[in-house]
Amino acid sequence: MNLRCKSFILGFISFFTLSFSSNNILPAEESFLVFSQLAEKINAVKSMEFTLTNQERIEGKMLKGIQKVTMNTSPFQCHITMIEPGKGEELIYAGSKYKNQAIYEPSGFPYFQIELDPYGSLMRKNNHHTIFDLGFKKMMMILDYHMKSSAYNMTVTEMVMDKKEIYKIEIDFTNFKYYNLKVDRTETISDVAKRLFVSDYMLSEMNNVTFYDNLKVGSTIVVPNAYAKKIELYIDRSNGLPFAQVVYDDHGLYEKYEFSDLKINIPIPEKRYDAEMLGKTL
16 A cells, blocks of 8 residues: 655655746845745645655655645644555544544455554555645745755746746755764654654664664764755736745755646535545545
């Protein structure tokens, strides 16, 4: 079973053919205005529907997933229907309604619903992120943290792509590097990543440590000083929200996400997050 559940705002770019008819690099003051307006737009999102196409580098290979997602941001709830891989599989998370477990509906054998820990090994297998990273806010939190603590260059370009007016935001973390961190407390790789706003999947892979085991106090792990070497955000000027994101580390493409068929702040029936409705048309 492979659940390609993400957000990341983490959501965003396929390497589709880009058709640019005009480019205009904005001055610094306008660039920061565009970025701050993006944050405001994201904070105003309460509910979303979209198709998420994602690619992530897993053990040196780019793996692809496509899923249809419906979600509320607060309290967090989501419904995911897999398109690729695992076509027809469904999953919901409805918080305390199901004791904070995700309910998984297979498209074939074993033909019955399964409760899954959203942070558990089955949900995290071949996934950079948890379901709680779905949407836009996670990436903005990451950028907010590292743009305050790390050296970076930001370029914002007005352009037209496939007849759509967009902003392309490029953020280069100019001193991106790895360093040795001495473990001085009892915590997991995921705890470290959350504290430093970096990828726990990257830390796990780099240090050959699982998400779940406590690190040995006094040991040393390798961590990056920023989430990525470079992050690109593609913003649809018609709604002010991201439709694509691409993330690079020092080896090249690390993860990329694309949102399509995006609908914002629409009413979502409570039954959408009901286990009894899985496998049924709402």
